[in-house]
Every structure is written in C-alpha cells, then in structure tokens.
Amino acid sequence: MQEALNEWVNWMEVTGGAIAPHKSWWYLVDYKWKRGKWICTNAGANLSLTAKDDTGEKSTLQYLNNDVASKMLGIYMTPDSNNITQIQHMRKQATDWASKLSCSSISKSEAWTALHCTIPMKLKYPGPACTLTKAQCQFVMAPVNKIGLTRSGISSTLPSAFRVGPIISGGAGVLDLYTDTRSGTLTYLIDQIWHQTSSGSLANGIRENLVIEAGVTGLIWDYEFSLLKQWIVTDTLLLHTWEFAFNAGLHLDIHHAQIHLSRQFDAPLMITFAKMRQGRDMRALNKVRLYHDVTTIADISTADGTQIDPTFLSSGQSTSRRNDFKWPEKHEIKPADLALWRKAIKSLCALQLHLSVPLERWKTRQSDWTLNWNWFSSTTADKIFHQNKDGIWTDYAIKEGR
Amino acid sequence: MTHSIFHNIPLELTHPPSEIKDRILIKLHKHVITIWSRCTLTEYGTDIPPLNGSTSIRGMKKFLQCIDNEPWISEVYQTSASISILLRDFQEGKALAVSDGSFYEEFKVGAAAWKIQSNNRLEFISGGRIIPGHPDAQSSFRSELGGLVGIGMVAMALATSTASSPILDLGCDGASALLRYNLPSLKVSCSMKDYNIISILSKIWDKSTAKVNAIEVRGHQDDLGRALTVMETMNVDMDNMAKTIALDAITKERKIPSAIKSHRNMQVLIIENRTIHSQLRKTIYTAITTQNLRQYMVKEQLLRQADLRTISWIAFEHAKSKVLPKMQIFITKVLSNTLPVGLVMTKRQHRWSSKYPRCSQMGESTGHICWDKGASNTWEANMIILSTWMNKVHTEPSLALAITDILRMWQKRPSHVQSTLEATAIPSQIEGLLQQDDIGWMQFIQGFLHEDLVLVQSNYYKEIHSQKTGKRWATNLIKKLWEVMHSMWKHRNDILHESDIINTLSGQDFLEISIQHELDRGRENLRSLFTPYFLIPLAVLLAKTSPKNQRKWFLLIKSARERKGTDIQDEFSTNNTLRKWIGLKTTHS
Numbered sequence: 001m002q003e004a005l006n007e008w009v010n011w012m013e014v015t016g017g018a019i020a021p022h023k024s025w026w027y028l029v030d031y032k033w034k035r036g037k038w039i040c041t042n043a044g045a046n047l048s049l050t051a052k053d054d055t056g057e058k059s060t061l062q063y064l065n066n067d068v069a070s071k072m073l074g075i076y077m078t079p080d081s082n083n084i085t086q087i088q089h090m091r092k093q094a095t096d097w098a099s100k101l102s103c104s105s106i107s108k109s110e111a112w113t114a115l116h117c118t119i120p121m122k123l124k125y126p127g128p129a130c131t132l133t134k135a136q137c138q139f140v141m142a143p144v145n146k147i148g149l150t151r152s153g154i155s156s157t158l159p160s161a162f163r164v165g166p167i168i169s170g171g172a173g174v175l176d177l178y179t180d181t182r183s184g185t186l187t188y189l190i191d192q193i194w195h196q197t198s199s200g201s202l203a204n205g206i207r208e209n210l211v212i213e214a215g216v217t218g219l220i221w222d223y224e225f226s227l228l229k230q231w232i233v234t235d236t237l238l239l240h241t242w243e244f245a246f247n248a249g250l251h252l253d254i255h256h257a258q259i260h261l262s263r264q265f266d267a268p269l270m271i272t273f274a275k276m277r278q279g280r281d282m283r284a285l286n287k288v289r290l291y292h293d294v295t296t297i298a299d300i301s302t303a304d305g306t307q308i309d310p311t312f313l314s315s316g317q318s319t320s321r322r323n324d325f326k327w328p329e330k331h332e333i334k335p336a337d338l339a340l341w342r343k344a345i346k347s348l349c350a351l352q353l354h355l356s357v358p359l360e361r362w363k364t365r366q367s368d369w370t371l372n373w374n375w376f377s378s379t380t381a382d383k384i385f386h387q388n389k390d391g392i393w394t395d396y397a398i399k400e401g402r
Numbered sequence: 403m404t405h406s407i408f409h410n411i412p413l414e415l416t417h418p419p420s421e422i423k424d425r426i427l428i429k430l431h432k433h434v435i436t437i438w439s440r441c442t443l444t445e446y447g448t449d450i451p452p453l454n455g456s457t458s459i460r461g462m463k464k465f466l467q468c469i470d471n472e473p474w475i476s477e478v479y480q481t482s483a484s485i486s487i488l489l490r491d492f493q494e495g496k497a498l499a500v501s502d503g504s505f506y507e508e509f510k511v512g513a514a515a516w517k518i519q520s521n522n523r524l525e526f527i528s529g530g531r532i533i534p535g536h537p538d539a540q541s542s543f544r545s546e547l548g549g550l551v552g553i554g555m556v557a558m559a560l561a562t563s564t565a566s567s568p569i570l571d572l573g574c575d576g577a578s579a580l581l582r583y584n585l586p587s588l589k590v591s592c593s594m595k596d597y598n599i600i601s602i603l604s605k606i607w608d609k610s611t612a613k614v615n616a617i618e619v620r621g622h623q624d625d626l627g628r629a630l631t632v633m634e635t636m637n638v639d640m641d642n643m644a645k646t647i648a649l650d651a652i653t654k655e656r657k658i659p660s661a662i663k664s665h666r667n668m669q670v671l672i673i674e675n676r677t678i679h680s681q682l683r684k685t686i687y688t689a690i691t692t693q694n695l696r697q698y699m700v701k702e703q704l705l706r707q708a709d710l711r712t713i714s715w716i717a718f719e720h721a722k723s724k725v726l727p728k729m730q731i732f733i734t735k736v737l738s739n740t741l742p743v744g745l746v747m748t749k750r751q752h753r754w755s756s757k758y759p760r761c762s763q764m765g766e767s768t769g770h771i772c773w774d775k776g777a778s779n780t781w782e783a784n785m786i787i788l789s790t791w792m793n794k795v796h797t798e799p800s801l802a803l804a805i806t807d808i809l810r811m812w813q814k815r816p817s818h819v820q821s822t823l824e825a826t827a828i829p830s831q832i833e834g835l836l837q838q839d840d841i842g843w844m845q846f847i848q849g850f851l852h853e854d855l856v857l858v859q860s861n862y863y864k865e866i867h868s869q870k871t872g873k874r875w876a877t878n879l880i881k882k883l884w885e886v887m888h889s890m891w892k893h894r895n896d897i898l899h900e901s902d903i904i905n906t907l908s909g910q911d912f913l914e915i916s917i918q919h920e921l922d923r924g925r926e927n928l929r930s931l932f933t934p935y936f937l938i939p940l941a942v943l944l945a946k947t948s949p950k951n952q953r954k955w956f957l958l959i960k961s962a963r964e965r966k967g968t969d970i971q972d973e974f975s976t977n978n979t980l981r982k983w984i985g986l987k988t989t990h991s
Contacts, residue, residue: 108728108731109727109728112727112731113727152731153731154731154734154735154740155740155742155750157740157750158734158738158740159698159738159740161694161695161697161698162695162698162734162737162738162740164691164694165691165692165694165695165698166688166691166692166695167722167723167730167734168718168719168720168722168723169691169692169695169696169715169718169719169722170695170699170718170722170733170734170737171691171695171734172731172734176687176690176691179686179687179690179691180687183682183683183686183687183690184683186671186682186683186686187592187593187682187683187686190592190668190669190671190682191591191592191668193669194590194592194601194668194669195587195588195590245671248673248686248690249673249674249693250671250672250673250686250690251671251672251673252669252671253661253669253670253671253672253677254669255665255669302427302438302439303424303425303426303427303439303440303441304439304440304441305441306439307439309427362425362441369422369425370418370422373425375425375426375427375428376419376422376423376424376425376426377422377423377424377426377437377440378419378421378422378423379421379422379423380421381406381423383408383419383421384408384426384428384435384437385415385419385422386412387418392414393414393415393417393418393419394412394413394414394415395412395413395415395419396408396409396410396411396412396413396435397408397409397411397413398406398407398408398409399407399408399409399434
C-alpha cells in the first residue's frame with residue numbers, strides 16, 4: 001500500500017501536483033462474518049502510511065476507523081455505510097432553513113416557492129449516494145414540513161399522502177425524500193449499466209453476485225423480495241433499490257446473467273427449500289449451498305438423476321464441477337448448519353437418497369456437454385475421464401469389464 | 403449401471419479428450435474405480451445457427467431478426483424484385499433513405515415507415531410497423547424515432563453484408579427526432595423523452611460502419627400542387643404507409659406491444675402494467691406519489707376504487723397545473739379536508755363551536771360552504787357566470803343546461819338531483835350524467851369529471867366542426883368549478899370574519915359570563931396592581947370594550963388567579979380550546 005501511495009504521489013508530482021496531508025486520510029477495511037452477516041472491521045489500526053507533501057517532507061496520513069465519516073464531494077460517507085453524520089448534516093440544513101423561514105417576513109406565496117425550490121434541491125443532492133431509510137428521511141424533512149407548510153398557509157398536519165402528492169394530482173408537492181432518493185439511485189444504476197461505465201460494471205458484478213447468492217433461476221426481479229430476503233445477507237445498494245422498487249410496485253426490466261435449469265424436473269434448491277419450509281433457517285441452508293458451489297437439484301444429483309450424490313452430504317467441500325460461476329468467499333459453516341442441510345436434502349428424497357421426483361432429460365447443448373461435469377466415460381467404454389475445477393483432464397484405463 | 407472396473411492410476415491429458423460419451427459418477431475403492439451412475443445426453447438444446455450477412459431481402463430480414471435480435475423493427479417488409487442496383491448505390495453513397503411516423507392522438511396509436519431506394523428510384527427496400535409502448539406514452543416524436551430506428555437497422559445490415567462504409571442521405575420531417583438520431587452514447591440519458599428508442603439509435607450508429615447525412619424534409623407537401631423533390635415524394639409515400647399501418651391496427655383493434663424487446667435499449671421499468679421509457683426519475687417519483695395519493699383518497703372515501711379508472715385525470719391535472727398557487731393550495735385543502743371549516747377547527751382545538759357562521763347549524767363541513775341555504779344568491783350568481791361561460795365555449799346546449807340545473811338542485815336539495823337529471827338530460831347524455839352522478843356532484847365541483855362527459859362534449863365539437871377539444875373544455879370547466887367553490891368560501895369567510903360571529907363561535911358567551919364572575923369576586927387577594935382593572939364597570943367592559951381587549955382583561959385576571967391558586971373552576975379552567983383562544987397555557991388533562 002505504501003508503495004502504491006508513493007507511486008501515486010510521484011505521478012502527481014510529475015503533473016505539478018502534491019497532496020496536502022492535512023486534507024488526506026485513509027481507511028483499510030476488512031469484512032468478517034458475524035451473527036449471520038458481513039461486518040465491516042478496522043484492518044489498518046496498527047499500520048501507518050506516509051506521503052510527501054508539496055515541500056517534499058514526509059508526513060503521516062490520518063487513519064480513520066471505518067465508522068468515522070469523511071466528506072467527499074459534499075457527502076459524508078463511511079466505509080461501514082452508516083449514515084449518521086450525513087443525516088445529522090442534512091437535518092441541520094433543514095433546521096437552519098426552517099428557522100430562517102420562520103423568522104423572515106415573507107408572504108405565503110414566497111414561502112410556498114421556497115418550500116418547492118430552495119431546500120429540496122439541497123436535500124436531494126446526496127440522496128442517490130446514501131441508503132437512507134424511510135424513518136431517517138422523515139427525520140430530516142420534519143422541520144421543512146412543519147415550518148414550510150405553516151408559512152405557506154397550510155396546516156402542518158396535512159396527511160402525508162397529500163403533502164408529498166404531486167401538485168397536479170391534488171397534493172401539495174412537498175419533497176418525499178425517501179421516494180426521490182431511491183428513484184434517483186434506481187435511475188443512476190440503469191444509466192450507468194447501459195453506459196458500461198466503471199460504476200455500471202461494478203453494478204453488474206453486484207447484480208450477478210446477488211443472483212448467485214439468491215440461487216434462483218430466471219430474472220431475480222420476478223421473485224418476491226420478501227421471499228429471497230430470507231437468505232440474502234449481503235447488504236448492497238442494489239438490494240435496497242430492489243426492495244424499494246418491489247414495495248412501490250415497480251417491476252424492474254433489467255436483464256442479467258441467469259442461472260438455467262439443466263434438466264427436466266430440475267428446480268432451484270433454495271426455492272424448493274422455501275416451499276417445504278418448516279421453520280428452517282434459510283440463511284444456514286444457503287450458507288451450505290454456497291459452500292458446495294451448487295444452485296439446483298441437478299447440481300447435487302447423480303448423472304442419471306435418480307439419487308442425491310452423497311458427496312454433497314459430507315462435511316467436506318464438494319470438489320465436483322457443476323458450473324463455471326465465480327463463487328463468493330465461503331462463509332463459516334457450523335455443524336448445526338450441516339445437520340440442517342442434510343435434513344433439508346433428505347426431505348427431497350422418498351427412500352434413502354432416491355429423489356421423490358427423479359430428474360430426466362438434460363437440457364444442455366451438445367457443445368456444453370463436457371463443461372459442467374467432472375466424470376465422463378469414453379465412447380468405447382474402456383476409459384473414464386476426470387475434469388477438475390480448473391479444467392485439467394485425466395484419464396483412467398479399464399482394469400476389467402463385465 | 404456398468405460393471406466395468408478401472409485402475410485408479412490417472413494419466414494427465416494435454417488436451418481435452420475427444421471421445422467423451424456419457425456423464426458418470428464413480429465410486430472409489432482402494433485401487434479401483436467403478437461407475438455407479440451414468441447418463442447419456444438425450445436432448446440437445448438448440449445451438450444458435452451460424453448467421454451470415456445476406457444480400458437477399460429474406461436473408462436480411464433473418465439477419466435483422468436473429469443477429470441483432472431486433473424483431474420489433476418491422477412487421478411489414480416490401481422490396482423490389484431485385485436490389486442489386488440499390489446495393490451498388492448504397493455502397494457508393496448514392497442511395498436515399500426516408501422515414502416518417504404517423505400518430506393518431508385520439509386512438510393513441512403511432513406507426514412508422516421507412517424506405518431506402520436506389521438513385522434511379524427503381525429498386526427499394528421498405529418496411530414499417532406499429533410503435534410499441536403504452537398508449538399514454540405514444541406521440542408523433544416517438545413515431546418519428548421508430549422510423550429512424552428502421553432505417554438505422556437496415557443501413558447497418560446493408561453495410562455489414564456489403565462490407566462497406568458509405569454515407570447515406572437520410573430524410574425525415576421531424577426536426578426534433580432528427581436532433582436525436584445519432585447522439586453519442588455518453589449524451590444519452592434516461593431523463594430524456596423516449597430514451598429507450600434514442601438509446602437503440604445511439605448503439606446502432608455507434609456500431610454501424612455506415613454514416614448518415616441527415617436532411618430535414620418538408621412533410622405533407624403533396625397538397626400544394628407543385629412538383630416534389632425525390633425526398634419529398636418518398637416522405638409522402640412513407641407518410642401514407644405509416645398511416646395505413648396505424649389505421650389497420652386501429653380498425654382491427656390489434657393489441658400493441660407494451661415494450662420494445664431489444665438488447666440495445668436502456669432498461670425500462672414497469673409501473674402498474676405501464677412501461678416507463680421517458681424521464682425515468684421524475685416519472686417514477688410522480689407515479690409512486692400519485693398512486694399513494696389516489697389510494698388515500700379512496701381510503702378516505704373521497705372517491706371509490708372504481709372511480710379512479712373513469713375520472714378524466716388528464717383534465718384534472720391540466721386544470722391544477724394552470725391555476726395560480728393560491729388556488730392550488732385551496733384545492734389541496736378542500737380535497738384533503740383540511741380547509742378550516744367548523745369541524746376541522748374544533749378538531750384542532752382552535753374553535754369552541756363547529757357551527758356554520760350563517761345558519762348556526764352544527765358541524766360545518768367542507769361541503770356546507772356550497773350547501774348553505776343562506777348563500778343561495780351567491781350560488782345563483784355563480785351559476786349564471788358558469789352558464790355564460792359554457793355558452794361562450796360552445797358547450798353542447800342541453801349538456802350546459804343539465805349541468806347548471808343539476809348544480810342548482812344539488813345546492814338546494816341534494817336528494818332531488820337524480821330526478822332533475824332525468825328530467826333535464828337528453829337521451830344521448832343521460833348515461834354520462836348518470837355516471838357522473840355515480841361519482842358524485844361534490845366530487846364534480848372538486849374537479850373529478852367522468853370521462854363520458856368529456857366524450858359527449860368532444861363529439862359535439864366534432865359535430866359543429868370546431869377545432870376545440872373536449873379535453874380543453876373539461877380543463878376549463880374544472881377551473882370554473884373551482885372558482886365557484888372559492889367564491890363560496892370567500893362568501894363564508896366574509897360572514898365569519900367581518901362580524902363578531904368568529905368570537906361567538908370561539909366562546910365569547912363563556913367569556914362574558916366569566917368576566918362577570920371575576921368582577922363580582924373583586925380583587926380579593928390579588929396584588930394592588932390589579933385594582934384599576936376591577937374599577938372598570940361591567941357595562942363598559944362588556945358593551946364598550948372590543949372582544950380582543952375583553953380577552954386581554956380576562957387573560958390578565960385569570961392567569962393571576964391561577965398563579966395564586968384562587969381561580970374558580972369554569973369553562974376556561976379545563977377546556978383547552980377556550981384557553982388557547984384566550985392565550986392561557988393549555989392543560990395536559
């Protein structure tokens with residue numbers, strides 16, 4: 001890190017620039033799995049970074065903990081994505097505006113104009129970059145609503161539907177910060193994805209990770225958010241945006257790479273577990289599924305589709321090649337999780353490991369036949385081949401045939 | 403299951419094996435491997451067939467539909483028997499292309515047609531189709547863009563199949579559409595109108611080796627009786643073709659796809675089965691807040707769920723956007739039932755009585771400002787103004803008469819409205835008026851007009867060959883109705899505030915009784931500072947002092963007694979509304 005920083009400072013020097021150490025800070029963030037969630041931790045507390053300033057002297061840069069906010073482009077942000085400082089800042093802006101309005105001798109129509117044209121723009125700006133909740137938005141807007149409406153000649157107890165309803169539809173047209181923030185984020189994501197910018201690529205990656213974590217086939221937006229939220233644990237801007245869209249009755253028509261069912265009567269494991277759910281911990285089941293790198297019943301069944309492959313019931317991670325996805329970092333698996341997984345898998349079976357609904361014909365294209373499987377027999381039946389996860393092939397000669 | 407046994411001695415392969423047959427699962431013993439599950443691939447998925455650029459129209463159609471996955475571009479394809487000259491001209495940059503859109507506002511249907519022809523006008527390829535999208539999102543601009551996409555796709559296909567990079571003369575009569583035909587992708591944003599088609603255009607021209615020389619063509623020149631240029635002739639042809647396609651869809655009532663299926667377009671959202679492809683952020687925000695507002699109106703029984711589908715929202719929204727902020731605020735208060743009438747003021751503890759200022763009837767509601775029998779003259783004057791205005795804007799005479807008669811009866815006897823309606827309305831209008839009756843006449847005054855009423859007026863304008871539209875009539879009628887309501891409100895406020903009624907409704911009677919009690923009690927243990935206040939005779943205090951000063955006098959004495967703990971229990975001791983009116987601190991109980 002120090003080398004990278006040095007190089008960057010040197011490059012700046014070439015262009016005639018230098019960094020101001022008193023305006024610079026750094027974070028080092030790590031994520032740990034804690035109580036069923038990824039938690040942001042401080043990884044650089046014992047480290048220090050130095051950089052040359054404009055006089056050529058080396059100074060130590062300020063290290064900040066991941067819950068300490070720093071102002072960037074007018075927005076207070078923290079690596080652990082707590083919005084406390086930003087909310088306080090926005091609330092202060094709202095309170096200042098309200099107190100100025102209440103002390104001023106402006107007319108009702110001037111107050112009405114101020115309510116629609118001044119403070120909303122200020123509060124809207126950081127919106128798409130933050131994931132403020134509905135309650136946080138209400139907290140920020142409270143002084144604006146109370147004073148702004150009263151000074152405009154409207155009761156501050158105006159029902160919220162009328163308060164934020166568009167003027168042309170019969171409402172007062174006051175800013176609904178939550179809806180505006182989330183619709184801004186959604187619009188931004190769509191825009192960036194289409195333009196294939198670096199943010200768009202990042203959003204694509206997050207979207208595909210979300211699909212893998214959810215373990216569902218087809219478009220993820222076609223599922224009920226509340227169902228999938230039972231086992232999705234990675235907190236992302238995309239997840240919050242989807243939640244907003246789902247609750248607002250918006251159907252996202254955003255395409256993404258999809259997981260396909262590979263056999264007739266195949267089904268996604270998590271959806272099957274959810275249907276059969278009897279108070280099971282879906283997060284634990286999903287942890288084990290991700291541990292084995294599998295998504296559908298076909299992934300954990302035998303080649304003929306009649307039984308469960310017992311290797312997926314063992315405590316060790318499966319070495320079988322069933323897909324070519326890039327899987328996220330493994331969660332910590334506890335014995336209780338494995339026990340739950342085995343129980344859930346057995347509920348798919350009628351007798352021992354025989355599936356209640358055997359899988360039938362493959363839907364795979366001929367050209368893809370060798371892609372997502374690890375053991376094959378030869379056309380002459382005198383050899384078997386093995387393909388490991390890295391795509392390296394080995395063959396085994398026949399000893400005796402009967 | 404096989405019974406073969408294999409050595410457990412692997413041999414690494416440098417290349418993937420070619421003689422693979424079945425997927426298997428194995429069981430591993432000490433030195434040997436046995437197969438215990440096997441499956442042969444029995445059903446192959448469909449591999450995408452290799453596609454080549456083709457110079458035949460069939461091949462190109464397939465090319466467009468498969469390689470570019472844009473099957474929505476054209477429904478109708480036409481071509482000359484041969485296109486060899488066209489291809490040569492295209493390569494040499496001599497071919498001409500024209501597109502045009504046609505939009506039927508009444509039916510909210512748009513169609514586009516496009517044509518590329520050789521320089522000698524003998525060979526051509528043309529096509530066209532209905533423009534997908536929600537009816538409310540259709541416009542002439544969108545139709546023009548649809549035609550430009552058709553040209554873009556064909557030009558790209560021709561350039562690919564002829565391996566050329568020509569410059570094509572492209573004519574279009576939509577100046578605003580031409581400005582958007584090949585925006586660099588960086589400039590395309592989802593805040594634009596019809597951004598999904600614009601984004602497709604941008605990607606097409608980004609990728610295409612053909613370039614365009616855009617020319618604005620004058621449209622509809624065939625009526626002028628002069629010789630037309632080649633581009634103008636092509637424009638007239640394409641205009642006719644687009645109209646034919648649109649009319650065919652209208653007459654056959656064909657279902658129009660709600661969205662464009664394309665891998666090039668910027669993603670869209672669907673709200674209440676309506677695809678959003680314009681000004682995304684604003685549209686999402688407006689759609690959500692409007693939906694919440696309308697559902698709240700239903701919840702508060704201002705409207706019924708079924709009414710939401712039949713009310714002319716366009717007229718309502720136009721009217722609300724056209725009036726002054728003062729009127730906008732007034733209407734918001736009326737609809738949200740927060741207009742400071744008696745019931746609202748007593749609920750807020752701002753007034754003691756909810757009586758109507760003129761008739762002293764208890765429980766003054768928002769509707770009461772119109773129903774008041776004492777305000778009949780004001781209502782009648784407003785009806786005359788309304789009637790004059792309706793005649794001025796050529797409202798269907800019997801409809802104008804029915805509306806004013808019904809409103810007169812509604813003000814006097816709401817229960818007799820239906821009989822008036824049946825007596826006044828002519829058969830062609832009775833259905834529309836009954837529908838409005840179903841929504842409600844209070845709602846009518848508030849601006850919620852049934853679409854059938856708008857349709858009646860729209861048909862009348864057509865009958866008399868007027869250029870006016872029913873939508874504009876409805877918008878102005880709503881504005882007039884709001885003015886009627888506002889005038890009634892002003893009338894009520896004049897009565898309330900230009901007399902002592904406001905004091906009476908706020909608790910003046912209680913105040914006078916309490917003042918008398920306080921004077922009767924005298925100063926008692928209050929400080930000598932208060933002596934002059936008790937020297938004022940009762941008659942002077944009640945008859946010659948203004949209510950405001952009476953309140954001040956009472957506030958002084960009452961608060962002093964409360965501080966001393968010697969006040970007597972009266973209405974002002976417990977009632978917060980009265981205490982607020984006087985200026986005393988409210989009690990928590």
